[in-house]
Amino acid sequence: MINMVYTDEQGNLYDHPSLAACGRSGDQFLPLESSQVIPLPEGSSLVSLPERVAAGWDRRRGLRFVDQAVTERGCGRVYPVGVLLPQGFTRFLLPGFRRPSSTTAAAAGTGTRAGTSTTASMAPLPLYGYTAVGMRHDRLVVAALQTDEHHKWNPRFFNTPDLKERVSARLADDPDNRILRQLAKCSLDYSCFTAQNIFYQRWEGGLPVSPACNAACLGCISLQESECCPSPQGRIAFQPNLDEAVRVATTHLSSFSCDDDPIISFGQGCEGEPSLEADLIAQIIAQTRKAVSRGVFNINTNGGYTDGIAKIAAAGLNSARFSIISAAPTDFCSYYRPKGYQLDNVARSID
Structure with a gap:
């Protein structure tokens, strides 16, 4: 059996002696099965999910919820646990929990739906990718699968003891560069790996x-x-100028410590849609290429501004990643809530 895990007020982790681990898909609670779990990947983060009631699974009676359990300090309040996976892994299930004031009927069999009351309230969680977790043979397992090679994104290469020193040294070399100051914040406050790579x-x-x-x-x-849920990081509040951007790009692509394919990537978590700055990006590429020919210019984009994508491509863009959550127009618009473009615009940008 894959046992349910939970945490106490002090952050200590426990596995339940009789309940199986339970995850959630949409509004359905499902027990974790051996066929859908892997050992906890190196570099994962275990996180408590406060103000929520942990879900477990009884093989005979079905869904059960646990908000009180025996801990090191006796019987006390406990909370569900989730895992933040490193890059290269795809999750199958969300952590199983309910609102503290919900009334959820425990029903036998799989696929039990979550029921909630109208009076339930709890603080929203930051927008991270939470994954269901359990314990099997004294080892943590997660409902996930490795779907990509993640060598260069392995957490052991980031947040190293010398990172702060590297950031300070780079800022001292270019103290007026607002982009570097933003990347320093992203590196140290948000642990953004692509930001840290600028300093590495x-x-x-x-x-x-x-x-x-x-x-x-x-x-x-x-x-x-309206900050309906906490943003994991803050967006840049300025428009960079050409000189400061070119200094960052040129230094990175010409660095002796870069491998054969150093990359400058537009479209980061701390910004909006990069193609809206097509004129600036085109100039950055052109100016940087006067100094260095190696490396790759990449853009992560929603692809909605086709004219901007075309201008950037003509300037020498090497690669692009288009964000498309669904090829169904209704679902696409429901998630992206696009302003001034539709799915057809994205298709034209890809062409």
């Missing part, structure tokens, strides 16, 4: 340029309407 001078380095966006994505990680 390797691999894919982020270069944020756009404070504006042409979408209002439900899962935006840098700006939420």
